[in-house]
Amino acid sequence: MRSWPWNPILIDLDEGNWEKLDISAKGIIEAGVKLHKKYETFKGEPLENNLLVIGLGPFARSPFYGTNRMTAVFRSPMTYGLHVSAAGGVGFDFVRSGTSLIALKGKGKPSVIVIEGDTEGVHDVxxxxxxxxxxxxxSMLWGTYAISRYLYDTYGPGRGIAVGPFALRSPTASLVSLGLAHGHPTPWSVDLFGRGGPGSVMAQAHGVLAIYGIGNYEPPEISPELPERLANELLNKPYVRAVLEATTKYRYDPKLGTGGTFGVNYVHYRDLIPMLAFNTMYYPEDVRITLSNMALKYFWKPFQEETIARRQWGTCGEPCPAACKKVWRGTKIDYEPANALGTLLGIFDLEFARELIEVVDRAGMDAIEVGHEISWVFELLRRGLLKPEEINVNDIPNLDPTKFNPLEDSEKNYEIAKSILEQLIKGGSEIIDAIANKGIRLAAKEFDKRYEKRVKSAGLKFEDLAIYVAFGEKGYITPNLYWAPGMVAPLYVLGRYWTNYTPTFADPKSFAESSFRRAIKELLIDNSGICRFHRRWAEKLLPKMYEEVYESPVDEEYARSIYKEIAIYNKKAGAEPVPWETKKTYDLVATMAENMGSEWAEKFRRGEGIAWWKEFKQRVDELIGL
Structure with a gap:
């Protein structure tokens, strides 16, 4: 019979040693929260006092599909509170290291950690x-691709997680995991723990550049008949059929003639897709539809012709019928990275977006955050709060929908974006350095003071042209790329899908209830190390899976208790949600209220929208039990 976590370890970088960890939990997030409470990481600064907890779920290397995600729990140097980030497929090979839970403590010199498993568990660290x-x-490679190849050449086949060079200079860096075939990265299995700055924590708080798992450990087997039996009992259908139906969007939807997040979202959301620095939320429907059609023709159609038609599909590194990873010209194309570095920046040429994605992945950056940063700078240039020469560019981007040429302006905007991206990674101007080193919120506050006359003349603060959620005095996170009030509503963990992320609007109390309900369900899935693309079947089977395998079921009350502990921790860490402080964040909600014809639209127009925020926050706290 399985027990979880199996062979958990604590690696002390201060002392340069490791030891077995004594902890009881049903999943990675629960374990992470317990450890962060134990070590009081809510004190001080996140890049000075932290604990990177990473682990595989209780069902890793099992006959259930989508169960091999690796999840990280850490105090975010962006939000200043506890955050969760995950990457797909890592556990399928990393499990051989002999451990399902690792905690990094303290800081040493720049290092890589190699964990070797044998038939009993962890043999050596x-x-x-x-x-x-x-x-x-x-080996003629750069960044995350180079260090991954170094690990393979030095220690043999395995699977690991690594940071890129950006993690050494920014609080917003990601962790990257590459699947390697004979030492060569496969484009399908390039996966990122993207949001919240986990790469920055591993590199700056712990001095670790990579963790690599090798060996031959296999966890106790879960009966291969169990998925089929549970699916028939609870879903009244065979297991594979249940999985295929649940993952239709991510594999291929015959009704839409496309598949994957990129393929589906552009034809499903259409004019609701954020483009041109998120300014599409201000445009009338006919203008949005024109832009949507433009995106479908120049941005989406090449993907259809080369990826979908030729079935360039694969998986994240584990056997899975969803085959959600779509590759275009050798690069994995997902909706949010492609949109963040494409139409959000006024780039409607997929090749230009692809080139930016490649740089971002190798540097170890969060594509969503980078898209927000560059689009913010674009807006600052357009509004005159910054001058091109101050950031070493030669022109001002064109984001005007009435004068936009998808061919000429895509190239122009790409060249400007490329220059800004290079400066974010390597430095080059004082302004871009401040954004890279501090993130948007603190950089904006600094610019408000530095350019006080420009702020007064424009009638806008620097932060007014950015979209982010604020936490406490310093923390923030930018939203995922949906025109959705739930992405900027006052919840304790944002920047991922722990909310109602549909493009809709409702009164604050009912919206809080639907958002918190979604957060709890997403937490359960993340806690168990299951891919959210499988959520439609996994949410229904999960309680019984725990009961059958571990004789200890989970439910929404269990998830609520974990969320409550996160909220309490974040309050102690000074990372409680605070009201919207940027005009554009406020407008994201106001425009959707207007779009839905809500009675709240008039209140938002009168500047009374914070009342919606307060009522939402009050209801969330009631639901949590604070």
């Missing part, structure tokens, strides 16, 4: 000092 400049420039 090596902490090896490395030179960042060497491992990030190895």
């Amino acid at each position: 090596k902490i090896v000092n490395v030179d960042p400049s060497e491992v990030f420039n190895y």
Whole structure:
């Protein structure tokens, strides 16, 4: 019979040693919250006092599909509160390391950690000092691709997680995991723990550039008949059929003639897709439809012709019928990275977006955050709060829908975006350095003071042209790329799908209830290490899966208790949600209220929209039990 976590370990970078960890939990998030409470990481600064907890779920390497995600729990240097990020497929091979839960404590010199498993569990843990400049420039490769190849060449086949060079200078960096075939990255299995800055935590709080799992450990088997039996009992259908139906969007939807998040979202959401620095929320429907048609012709159609028609599909690294990973010209194309580095920036040429995605992945950046940063700078240039020469660019981007040429302006905007991206990674101007080093919120406050006359003349603060959710005095996170009030509503963990993320609007209390209900369901899935693309079957089977395998069921009350602990922690950490402080964030909600014909639209127009925020927050706290 399985027990979880199996062979958990604590790696102390201060002392340069490791030990077995004594902890009881049903999933990764619960374990992470307990450890962060134990070590009081809510004190001080996130990049000075932290604990990176990463783990595989209780059903890793099992006959259930989509159960091999690796999840990270950490205090975010962006939000300043506890955050959760995950990457698909990592666990399928990393499980051989012999452990399902790792906690990093303290900080040492730049190093890589190699965990080797044997038939009994963890056989050895090596902490090896490395030179960042060497491992990030190895074998004619750069960044995350270089260090991943270095690990393979040095320690043999395995699976790991790594940071890129950006993690050494920014609080917003991601963790990246590459599946390697004979040492070569496969484009399908390039997965990121993107949001909240986990790469920054691993690199700056712990001094670790990579964790690599090798060995031959296999966890106790789960009966291969169990998925079929549970599916027939609870869903009245065979298991594979249940999985295929639940993952239709991500594999291929015959009704839409496309598949994957990129393929489906552009034809499903159409004019509701955020484009041109999110300014589409201000445009009338006919203008939005024109832009949507433009995106379908120039941005989406090449994907259809080369990826969908030729079935360039694969998985994240585990056997899975969803085959959600769609590759275009050698690059994995998902909706949010492609939109963040494409139409959000006024780039309607998929090749230009693809090139930016490749740079972002190798640098170890969060594509969503980068898209917000660059589109914010675009807006600052257009509104005159910044001058091109101050950030080493030669022109002002065109985001005017009435004068937009999808061919000429895509190239123009790409060149400007490319220059800003290079400066974010390597430096080059004081302004872009401030954004890279501090993130949008603190950089904006600094610019308000530095350019006080411009702010007064424009009647706008620098932050007014950015979209982010504020936490406490310093924390923030930018929303996922949906015109959805739930993405900026006052919840304790945002920047992922722990909310109602549909493009809709409702009164604050009912919206809070639907958002919190979704958050609890997403937490259960993340806690168990299951891919959210499988949520439609997994949410129904999960309680019984726990009962059958671990004789300890989970339910929504269990998830609510974990969420409550996160909220309490975040309050202690000074990371409680605070009211919207940027005009554009406020407008994201106001425009959707207007679009839905809500009676709240008039209140938002009168500047009374914060009342919606307060009522939402009050109801969430009631639901949590605070």
